[in-house]
C-alpha cells in the first residue's frame with residue numbers, strides 16, 4: 001500500500017509553513033510599533049511579537065499533531081493562550097519539503113517520540129533595539145534526544161523573510177551553504193550577554209576577527225553562510241529552544257554544535273524542566289574540525305584555571 005510522507009518530513013514541512021505565518025505576525029507587530037515589552041528577568045525581555053508568534057506556532061502544531069510534545073520558550077498565561085484567530089492555524093505543509101526523501105533511520109518515527117522545541121523570536125533584545133536582522137524564529141524537530149530537523153526563519157530578510165531548513169541525513173535548503181575564509185579565523189559570539197570572562201576566553205583562542213551579534217539562530221547562520229568558523233559562547237544562558245533548530249540545520253549541513261566538553265545536549269521532553277544549556281554553546285562549520293576545536297577549547301580552559 002502506498003504510504004504518505006514520513007512524520008518527520010511532515011513536521012518539517014509544517015515548520016516551514018508555520019514559520020512564514022509567524023514571520024508575518026512579527027513583521028506586523030514591528031510595523032505597528034507598539035512592542036509591548038515585558039522584562040522577564042535581568043537582560044531577558046519579551047514582546048508582543050514573541051507572545052503572538054508562539055501562540056501561532058504552538059496552536060498550529062497542537063491542531064495537526066496532538067500527540068507530539070511541544071516545548072516553547074514563553075510560559076506566561078498570554079503566550080499559552082491557544083485560542084487564536086482562525087487564520088493563525090496553519091495547516092499547509094510546504095510542498096518542497098514533502099518531496100524530500102526521508103532518511104531511512106527516521107522513516108518510522110511516531111508522534112510520542114517527538115519533541116518540538118520552539119523559540120518564537122530569538123534575538124528579542126536586538127528586536128527591541130531595532131536590530132531586526134538579528135531576529136530569527138526557531139523550530140527544532142527532535143526525535144528521542146536528538147535534533148534531527150529544523151527551521152531557522154529570518155522574518156526581516158530582504159523585508160519579506162526566508163526559511164532556512166535542514167534535515168539530518170538529507171540536506172539543507174533555503175540558502176546557499178558557504179565555507180568560511182581559509183585565510184583567517186573568525187569567531188561569532190554574543191552581543192547582548194558579553195562580559196569580561198567571555199572576552200578573556202575568546203582572546204585565548206587568538207582569533208583574527210570576533211563578530212558580536214544577537215541570537216543563537218543568527219550566529220549559526222553566520223557559520224552556514226561562511227562568515228564565521230565557529231560560534232563561541234562559553235557561558236550558561238541559552239536554552240534548548242535556542243539551539244535545537246540551529247543544531248539540526250547545522251548538523252544537516254555537516255557542522256556540529258556541542259557544549260564546552262564536546263558533548264551533545266539532549267532534546268528529549270524530560271529537559272523541559274531544566275532546559276538550560278549549562279555548559280555553553282560551541283558550534284563549528286562543516287569544514288572546521290569540531291574535535292580539534294574542542295581540544296583547543298580544553299587547552300585554553302586549563303590555561304585559564306592555572307592563571308586564575
Ligand SMILES: Nc1ncnc2c1ncn2[C@@H]1O[C@H](COP(=O)(O)O)[C@@H](O)[C@H]1OP(=O)(O)O
Nearest residue numbers: 044121122123124190193214215216237238242
Ligand atoms: N542570560 C540569558 N537569559 C535569557 N536568554 C538568554 C540568555 N543568554 C542567551 N539567551 C538567549 O539566547 C540567545 C542568544 O544569546 P546571545 O544573543 O546573547 O548570544 C538570545 O537571543 C536569547 O534568546 P531570546 O532572544 O530568544 O530570549
Ligand SMILES: [Mg+2]
Nearest residue numbers: 044045073124
Ligand atoms: Mg527570550
Ligand SMILES: [Mg+2]
Nearest residue numbers: 119122123242
Ligand atoms: Mg532565543
Ligand SMILES: [Mg+2]
Nearest residue numbers: 073119121122
Ligand atoms: Mg525567544
